[in-house]
Amino acid sequence: MENYIIEMLHITKEFPGIKANDDITLKLKKGEIHALLGENGAGKSTLMSVLFGLYQPEKGEIKKNGEVVQINGPKDANELGIGMVHQHFKLVEIFTVLENIILGVEPNRMGFLQKKEARDKVIALSEKYGLQVDPDAYIEKISVGMQQRVEILKMLYRDNDILIFDEPTAVLTPQEIDELMEIMRGFSKEGKSILFITHKLNEIMSVADRCTVLRKGKYIGTVDIKETNKEELSRMMVGRDVNFVVDKKEQEAGEVILSVDQVTVASKISKKNSVSDVSFKVRAGEIVCLAGIDGNGQTELVSAITGLDKINQGEVLLCGKNITKAPIRVRSKTGMSHIPEDRHKHGLVLDYSLEENTVLQRYFEPVFQKKGFIKKPQVRTYCETLSGQFDVRSGQGPVTIVRTMSGGNQQKAILARELDKKHELLVAVQPTRGLDVGAIEFVHKQLVATRDAGKAVLLVSLELDEVLNVSDRILVMYEGEIVGEFKSNEVTPQELGLYMSGAKRNNTKENSYAKK
Amino acid sequence: MQKNKTSPSLKDRIHTLTSSKGGSAFTATLLAIGMGLLFGFLVMLLASPFNSVPGFLEILLGGASRLGDVLYFATPILMTGLAVGFAFKMGLFNIGASGQYTMGMFFSLYVAFMWELPTSIHWIACIIAGMVGGMLWGIIPGLLKATLNVNEVITSIMFNYIGMYLVDMWIQGNAVMYVSSKTRTQYLPASAQIPSLGITGSNVNFAIVIAIVIAVLLFVVLNKTIFGFELKATGFNKHASQYAGMNGKRNIILTMVIAGGLAGLGGAFAILAPSSIAGSSMTYEPISVIAANGFNGIAVALLGNSSPIGIIFSALFISYIQRGGTLATMFGYKPEIIDVVIAVIIYFSAFSMLMKNTLAKILHNMANKVHTKDAENRTTKDHKKGGK
Numbered sequence: 001m002e003n004y005i006i007e008m009l010h011i012t013k014e015f016p017g018i019k020a021n022d023d024i025t026l027k028l029k030k031g032e033i034h035a036l037l038g039e040n041g042a043g044k045s046t047l048m049s050v051l052f053g054l055y056q057p058e059k060g061e062i063k064k065n066g067e068v069v070q071i072n073g074p075k076d077a078n079e080l081g082i083g084m085v086h087q088h089f090k091l092v093e094i095f096t097v098l099e100n101i102i103l104g105v106e107p108n109r110m111g112f113l114q115k116k117e118a119r120d121k122v123i124a125l126s127e128k129y130g131l132q133v134d135p136d137a138y139i140e141k142i143s144v145g146m147q148q149r150v151e152i153l154k155m156l157y158r159d160n161d162i163l164i165f166d167e168p169t170a171v172l173t174p175q176e177i178d179e180l181m182e183i184m185r186g187f188s189k190e191g192k193s194i195l196f197i198t199h200k201l202n203e204i205m206s207v208a209d210r211c212t213v214l215r216k217g218k219y220i221g222t223v224d225i226k227e228t229n230k231e232e233l234s235r236m237m238v239g240r241d242v243n244f245v246v247d248k249k250e251q252e253a254g255e256v257i258l259s260v261d262q263v264t265v266a267s268k269i270s271k272k273n274s275v276s277d278v279s280f281k282v283r284a285g286e287i288v289c290l291a292g293i294d295g296n297g298q299t300e301l302v303s304a305i306t307g308l309d310k311i312n313q314g315e316v317l318l319c320g321k322n323i324t325k326a327p328i329r330v331r332s333k334t335g336m337s338h339i340p341e342d343r344h345k346h347g348l349v350l351d352y353s354l355e356e357n358t359v360l361q362r363y364f365e366p367v368f369q370k371k372g373f374i375k376k377p378q379v380r381t382y383c384e385t386l387s388g389q390f391d392v393r394s395g396q397g398p399v400t401i402v403r404t405m406s407g408g409n410q411q412k413a414i415l416a417r418e419l420d421k422k423h424e425l426l427v428a429v430q431p432t433r434g435l436d437v438g439a440i441e442f443v444h445k446q447l448v449a450t451r452d453a454g455k456a457v458l459l460v461s462l463e464l465d466e467v468l469n470v471s472d473r474i475l476v477m478y479e480g481e482i483v484g485e486f487k488s489n490e491v492t493p494q495e496l497g498l499y500m501s502g503a504k505r506n507n508t509k510e511n512s513y514a515k516k
Numbered sequence: 517m518q519k520n521k522t523s524p525s526l527k528d529r530i531h532t533l534t535s536s537k538g539g540s541a542f543t544a545t546l547l548a549i550g551m552g553l554l555f556g557f558l559v560m561l562l563a564s565p566f567n568s569v570p571g572f573l574e575i576l577l578g579g580a581s582r583l584g585d586v587l588y589f590a591t592p593i594l595m596t597g598l599a600v601g602f603a604f605k606m607g608l609f610n611i612g613a614s615g616q617y618t619m620g621m622f623f624s625l626y627v628a629f630m631w632e633l634p635t636s637i638h639w640i641a642c643i644i645a646g647m648v649g650g651m652l653w654g655i656i657p658g659l660l661k662a663t664l665n666v667n668e669v670i671t672s673i674m675f676n677y678i679g680m681y682l683v684d685m686w687i688q689g690n691a692v693m694y695v696s697s698k699t700r701t702q703y704l705p706a707s708a709q710i711p712s713l714g715i716t717g718s719n720v721n722f723a724i725v726i727a728i729v730i731a732v733l734l735f736v737v738l739n740k741t742i743f744g745f746e747l748k749a750t751g752f753n754k755h756a757s758q759y760a761g762m763n764g765k766r767n768i769i770l771t772m773v774i775a776g777g778l779a780g781l782g783g784a785f786a787i788l789a790p791s792s793i794a795g796s797s798m799t800y801e802p803i804s805v806i807a808a809n810g811f812n813g814i815a816v817a818l819l820g821n822s823s824p825i826g827i828i829f830s831a832l833f834i835s836y837i838q839r840g841g842t843l844a845t846m847f848g849y850k851p852e853i854i855d856v857v858i859a860v861i862i863y864f865s866a867f868s869m870l871m872k873n874t875l876a877k878i879l880h881n882m883a884n885k886v887h888t889k890d891a892e893n894r895t896t897k898d899h900k901k902g903g904k
């Protein structure tokens with residue numbers, strides 16, 4: 001018999017309307033990196049929350065080093081050396097990095113906080129593991145990548161040696177992902193055991209030792225990574241073959257739908273401009289991708305186009321109409337759909353039900369209201385149809401509170417809403433963030449179908465695979481400017497990388513495809 | 517899931533009770549009330565051990581003998597409760613209900629004394645005037661918030677004072693309204709008083725009916741209309757409501773106008789109530805004190821979980837134990853004892869989320885224990901107990 005540090009045996013956890021975990025067994029060896037794979041809503045986060053003591057299972061038991069343990073809350077988990085980085089971070093925005101790390105375990109002498117001691121320990125840890133953070137920065141001011149390092153430091157600070165990572169890479173840039181993989185390998189070498197949830201099979205193939213697959217709350221199997229491949233994993237996960245390449249026919253772009261003309265957006269933090277003098281056009285029937293490393297002005301540019309923020313200079317035209325200063329509602333009615341970058345901040349009212357969220361952009365249309373009263377039955381039917389079409393899974397159907405839905409299904413709900421809304425232009429920011437491979441395939445197909453139906457698509461993505469696979473034309477952003485423009489079938493990933501890192505640039509104003 | 521004879525029904529019942537949102541908010545509120553009463557009893561016990569039992573019973577049951585008064589006193593706090601709760605649904609903390617209430621009173625008084633109108637509509641005009649007064653006092657913080665992003669808490673606190681002093685000044689300066697020898701307003705003309713409901717010995721009047729109808733209307737507005745949809749969406753997540761193209765500024769102003777109107781109506785209802793003594797009426801005393809009913813509205817809204825229907829009940833409840841508290845003075849207790857009880861209840865119900873979860877956990881544990889004890893084959897582990 002092998003020695004397992006953690007055994008979760010026959011775990012069953014139910015929520016109203018759904019068995020999120022149904023008799024699941026997962027065994028973690030000491031020092032291994034164990035991946036947990038499964039479709040959106042398969043029950044991965046739930047299982048890990050059970051281990052972390054956030055939920056009590058209806059059935060099953062947990063053993064540590066062969067002994068049954070009782071985990072009634074994060075505090076118990078912590079005492080057993082179990083730490084967790086959540087899918088959606090749990091940091092106090094108005095606290096500093098240091099304060100967040102020591103929160104709950106503040107070192108004190110007779111009730112007086114010993115900040116210096118804490119700081120030294122944090123700095124030592126961050127140096128040892130290469131987790132760079134600024135202890136005095138406020139959480140709300142730092143990047144997602146750094147927030148994640150804070151979460152990791154929180155675990156290390158508590159001397160945890162069983163580390164749970166719930167989709168840590170969904171929000172990271174490719175560079176940050178590589179670093180994280182390196183850090184995880186380091187942990188494993190040190191004898192720490194890791195549970196790692198991700199939807200990206202490449203990551204599993206590169207760092208994991210073993211992988212457990214769940215499907216719809218059930219245990220499918222555990223495989224050795226050395227003896228498997230991506231295809232097998234995805235087959236185990238979705239129960240069919242997944243096509244990683246998007247089928248796309250060549251197509252002539254039509255008339256100009258979105259025209260961005262010399263747009264400049266001032267930065268909120270520094271004196272420089274986040275977006276400086278950017279011009280481009282997106283035509284009907286083409287997918288244009290804004291590529292670049294995170295933080296090079298993509299977010300600000302999209303906010304300017306979609307109306308979330310003001311433009312300092314320049315003009316934006318949608319379907320020939322000047323929308324530079326138009327309210328968001330007008331943009332929406334003129335034909336703009338927007339899949340936002342931050343689904344919790346902008347995309348959803350988490351305390352609203354699924355059906356209320358599906359009509360968030362359309363509740364005022366005559367189909368859904370009469371004389372100011374919402375037509376509940378119509379909303380319900382619409383939500384049911386959309387959920388069916390886009391495979392949005394939830395415990396209680398239309399009345400499910402969105403906060404309780406799995407991350408991927410929340411994303412699908414947004415996609416369904418924005419794709420089904422009448423639109424000429426779709427602005428999609430990281431539309432596949434947090435989705436499983438099956439769902440990604442589906443979204444990519446939908447993007448292409450939107451384009452084939454003669455709509456314009458502006459895609460923002462950090463993932464080179466997605467950029468190259470889906471788009472027709474690629475604009476590379478670097479430090480707030482567009483530094484390169486390519487047809488996606490005429491450029492290599494290496495070439496793109498050079499432009500994205502600022503090593504190479506060309507003057508797009510002369511040889512723009514848009515102006516030809 | 518296991519089958520056995522007795523426990524599943526109990527367990528299921530507890531589950532439905534603790535898992536439905538409204539249900540558990542309700543249980544938590546009941547628990548808060550229980551704790552508040554218990555605490556009040558302890559205080560009474562300490563203050564005067566021999567009188568504590570009869571005094572406490574008076575608090576609990578005294579209201580029952582004065583139902584007319586319970587309804588009468590519930591009316592204004594129901595309105596200010598709605599004023600606070602409605603704004604809160606949008607994420608606005610309308611601490612200015614007092615000022616809006618006082619302004620409403622003044623507008624009502626003005627129309628009552630200064631306008632000659634036929635008897636049948638005079639009181640209605642007074643009520644409407646009160647509403648308009650409250651609206652005016654609500655719109656200013658709303659405008660400041662919407663256009664200049666000035667925190668509504670600060671402006672509405674300031675407007676409580678400004679409103680109170682202005683009204684005191686206006687009343688003292690008006691010879692028709694004010695009897696300076698008695699430092700109060702004149703008795704109102706009968707035509708300006710709201711028709712009584714005819715319960716002898718109490719001032720209860722038609723206003724309570726209007727107040728309840730308004731609460732139900734607000735419930736409909738919040739839950740069935742697109743305005744309510746926008747309002748709650750903004751309250752839950754203002755970024756998402758911006759993203760969805762909702763007109764945040766307009767909604768802030770509108771919400772504050774409505775909230776102000778509600779509080780203004782509260783003031784109107786309070787001052788226009790008929791007196792049970794013939795020939796007299798309610799009067800306003802300009803004594804530089806901020807109207808307590810405005811702050812009571814905050815308590816009512818908190819206890820009612822900001823839901824209009826919940827607020828109907830919490831207003832009735834608070835009014836009920838206040839009546840009992842007044843009666844407890846017969847046993848030598850200060851009437852403030854009831855404020856202590858109410859404060860403790862509010863304190864606990866503010867923790868209602870926390871309480872809800874703890875309660876759910878305790879009940880869940882109990883259900884599980886019964887469940888496993890009775891079970892013949894133990895396949896379910898009693899995972900609540902046992903150490904690590």
Ligand SMILES: Nc1ncnc2c1ncn2[C@@H]1O[C@H](COP(=O)(O)OP(=O)(O)OP(=O)(O)O)[C@@H](O)[C@H]1O
Binds near residue numbers: 039393395434
């Ligand atoms: N607190 C909760 N209340 C009710 N239902 C819940 C709750 N948490 C999760 N669920 C439901 O349980 C199921 C499993 O959710 P879970 O978050 O574990 O999925 P997941 O595998 O992590 O998916 P994803 O990849 O999308 O994050 C979902 O259908 C979800 O709706």
Ligand SMILES: [Mg+2]
Binds near residue numbers: 045046087406407
């Ligand atoms: Mg998850």
